[in-house]
Amino acid sequence: MFDRVIGKSDLTDSLDNLAERYRVVAPVSEGTRYRFAEIDGARDLDEGYIPTALPPTKYLRPPRENLITFAWDDEIQVEPVFDQSDFILFGVRPCDLHAIRLLDEIFDREKDDGHYQARRLGASIIGVECLEPCDEHCFCHAMGTLEAAAGFDLLLTDAGDGYYVRVGTDKGRQLLTELSGAREAVYEDRRRLRKIHARRDQAFEPRLDVEGSQIPALLADSNDSLLWDVLGEKCLSCGACTNACPTCFCFDVLDDLGLDLKSGTRYRTWDSCQLEEFAMVGTGESFRQPRDMRVKHRFNHKGRYLVERYGMPGCVGCGRCGRDCLVGIDPIGVFNQLKGQPVERR
Amino acid sequence: MYENLPALKKPRVAVFELASCAGCQLQILNLEDELVDVLQLIEFAYFKEAMSNTSEDYDLALIEGAVTRASDEQKLLEIREKAAIVGTIGSCAYPVGIPGLKNSGDVEAASELVYGAKAALFPSVPVKPVDAVIDVDFHVLGCPIEKDEFLHTLTALLIGKKPPIPPYSVCVECRMKENVCAFDRGETCLGAVTRAGCGALCPTYGSRCYGCRGPADDPNEPSLEALLEKRGKTPEQIAADYALYNGYREGTAGRREAPDG
Structure with missing residues (x-):
């Protein structure tokens, strides 16, 4: 009863109005790449976007995030830093919505991370469904993340002359008042949506030789696969995969000391299991130093450990890591090779 | 590196130049918004790019430039003897930077190309980075160095912490x-x-x-x-x-x- 239908030009006008009054971030194109950035109006938006260079989760956990400021004279003063500013995150794809659900589970429900929670509270998330595969790297269909069940306040589906609008939260319900020209959806609209979804499901060809639900078992059986050695030799340890991953959440905590040597900022910055220092301990030993072990850990963390721990996909099939990897380490190829013939060492 | 460095309290700093463009020394002078604060923390004993007063009494030596002459090596050994802590600034000092191009060909031919008939007056050796001659405690990297990284290195040294140099790419x-x-x-x-x-x-x-x-x-x-x-x-x-x-x-x-x- 809350669902709406809004014409395309009405949505454009609504976005223009929103951008005038709020901070709106949405996908923009930059040559061959897309990224989420602040927009001044609907004209800045590029609707044909495939997964952006960095995921929209960068607004919930920025690459560098201040945690506290500190100072001491006679006594020590510590002030936490929370960014609670409101903004609208427009155009989030279902794969990324699933990633946001996982981050919520970790930083909100499990860890009670106030810095994440502040940003999350400030965010109004408007998702846009995918009706066809974005390119050869994505495999959301196999991971069960093509369908967005939650993680959005509003979810838009392109219905030709307009958008079908679904409401995910109370915040989304309130956002409806910002959609000028929208009308309440009726039976005919809902029937049309079902047809769109049926067509969509046909459009996504299977790309994995293994069922998404079987990936944890496949990885558990592949501990001794020679494929890890092959990938370890290729991997540049450049962190492109983990930076691009919408579900990666590891960070390092560092201090920025002022020139007075008495005050500064403690911040966190993205860390990566693909980097040698990641698993290094205080005495200098690293318990995951060889490159093949690091690669194997990444696939196991995404495909197995997170699934076992949180009961939701740790890899959402967005394809960013495969798209960005300079040496062609693509999860589609990795899962299919593990499923197929044993790999001979080069 | 970075181990057992003595704690520094308003150290006397000497900045030396070997084969280089002096751009990294300029980067220090380019710290226009921070220089006053920096001078609360350190005192320059020797910094030819910046001042004419010189002193041989220093705790921390910063070396810019690559070793291109036999006499450079002697100079470095003297500096290591005098300074409690020695660091390099810029690519010429480490990994070797543009001066290292000389190593791509014949050293004598390079001398002749530059000095012509007078090449014999300027004896030249294959180029080396500073840490090929003496132990170096830290590097401030880059061509030229990053101003922020220089400041972070300085504050780390002053509180006895390892300078924050990323290990990754x-x-x-x-x-x-x-x-x-x-x-x-x-x-x-x-x-x-x-x-x-x-x-x-x-x-x-x-x-x-x-x-x-x-x-x-x-x-x-x-x-x-x-x-x-x-x-x-x-x-x-x-x-x-x-x-x-x-x-x-x-x-x-x-x-x-x-x-x-």
């Missing part, structure tokens, strides 16, 4: 900035094997990484080299690419290990 910072990868623009890049800390400055402004900060702790060079060959680079081009800044490590003097720490 430039790609890590470049991807965080959502730059279009040089390889995706049809170019090639050394960012995957080069130490970060510059914020991927060159790729961010449309260029690509030339490796001025030397190797990361854990570079996968064979994999990058296979990729470069796949993208049509000849072995000669790849060697020349490395030689621009890493001519000591990659050049006639042979490979050497990356600095530890």
Whole structure:
């Protein structure tokens, strides 16, 4: 009863109005790449976007995030830093919505991370469904993340002359008042949506030789696969995969000391299991130093450990890591090779 | 490196120059907003680029430039003797930078090219980075050095902490900035094997990484080299690419290990 239908030009006008009054971030194109950035109006938006260079989760956990400021004279003063500013995150794809659900589970429900929670509270998330595969790297269909069940306040589906609008939260319900020209959806609209979804499901060809639900078992059986050695030799340890991953959440905590040597900022910055220092301990030993072990850990963390721990996909099939990897380490190829013939060492 | 460094309290700092363009010394002077604060923390004893007073009494020596003459080595040994802590600033001092290009060919021919008939007056040796001659406690990397990194190194030394030099490659910072990868623009890049800390400055402004900060702790060079060959680079081009800044490590003097720490 809350669902709406809004014409395309009405949505454009609504976005223009929103951008005038709020901070709106949405996908923009930059040559061959897309990224989420602040927009001044609907004209800045590029609707044909495939997964952006960095995921929209960068607004919930920025690459560098201040945690506290500190100072001491006679006594020590510590002030936490929370960014609670409101903004609208427009155009989030279902794969990324699933990633946001996982981050919520970790930083909100499990860890009670106030810095994440502040940003999350400030965010109004408007998702846009995918009706066809974005390119050869994505495999959301196999991971069960093509369908967005939650993680959005509003979810838009392109219905030709307009958008079908679904409401995910109370915040989304309130956002409806910002959609000028929208009308309440009726039976005919809902029937049309079902047809769109049926067509969509046909459009996504299977790309994995293994069922998404079987990936944890496949990885558990592949501990001794020679494929890890092959990938370890290729991997540049450049962190492109983990930076691009919408579900990666590891960070390092560092201090920025002022020139007075008495005050500064403690911040966190993205860390990566693909980097040698990641698993290094205080005495200098690293318990995951060889490159093949690091690669194997990444696939196991995404495909197995997170699934076992949180009961939701740790890899959402967005394809960013495969798209960005300079040496062609693509999860589609990795899962299919593990499923197929044993790999001979080069 | 970085171990058992003595605690410094308003140290006397000497800045020395070997073969270089003096640009890294200028970077220190370019700290216009911070210099007053910096001078609360340290005192310059010797800094020819900045002042005419000189003193041989110093605790911390900063060395810019590469070793290109036998007399440079003698100078470095003296500095190491006097200073409690020795650091390098800039690519010429480590990994060897532009002066290292001399190692790509015949040293005598290079002398003649520059000095002509008077080459004999300027005896020249194959180029070395500073840490090939003396122990070095830390490097401030880059061509030129990053101002912020210089300040962070200074504050770390003053509180007895390890200077914050990233162990990983430039790609890590470049991807965080959502730059279009040089390889995706049809170019090639050394960012995957080069130490970060510059914020991927060159790729961010449309260029690509030339490796001025030397190797990361854990570079996968064979994999990058296979990729470069796949993208049509000849072995000669790849060697020349490395030689621009890493001519000591990659050049006639042979490979050497990356600095530890």
